[in-house]
Amino acid sequence: MSRVIGYKQIGFRIKNARTKKKYTQEYVSECCNITPQHMSNIENGKTKVSLPTLIAIANCIEVSIDELLSDVIDKSEVVINKEIKDLLLDCDKSEVRYLIDVLRSSKQLLRKHKDVFNHQQEM
Numbered sequence: 001m002s003r004v005i006g007y008k009q010i011g012f013r014i015k016n017a018r019t020k021k022k023y024t025q026e027y028v029s030e031c032c033n034i035t036p037q038h039m040s041n042i043e044n045g046k047t048k049v050s051l052p053t054l055i056a057i058a059n060c061i062e063v064s065i066d067e068l069l070s071d072v073i074d075k076s077e078v079v080i081n082k083e084i085k086d087l088l089l090d091c092d093k094s095e096v097r098y099l100i101d102v103l104r105s106s107k108q109l110l111r112k113h114k115d116v117f118n119h120q121q122e123m
Contacts, residue, residue, distance in 0.1 A: 007048055008045030010068055025040055031060040032060055
């Protein structure tokens, strides 16, 4: 099954991983031998990132490629489960219960309006 690569989502994941490490765009761009402007364009989804550059970024910010591509890889359950776990890591029990309720409601809405959601994913 062919999927559209979401460069904005990839850029978003790169930016999140970079900021978690407290690395600047300048540091990562220097590490990857690209310009800071190109790094900014990658993070904002304004430009497509090449495979060699993606690998260099992943190595620099110490994340796996599948973490950056998890929305376009069919077998990314491990990454998705880790992402959910990381989101809940700093939550107390009441926050976890609240988030579970939100997730249940979101799931119901998603299934009710699946055609609309699928159309948005294709954009």
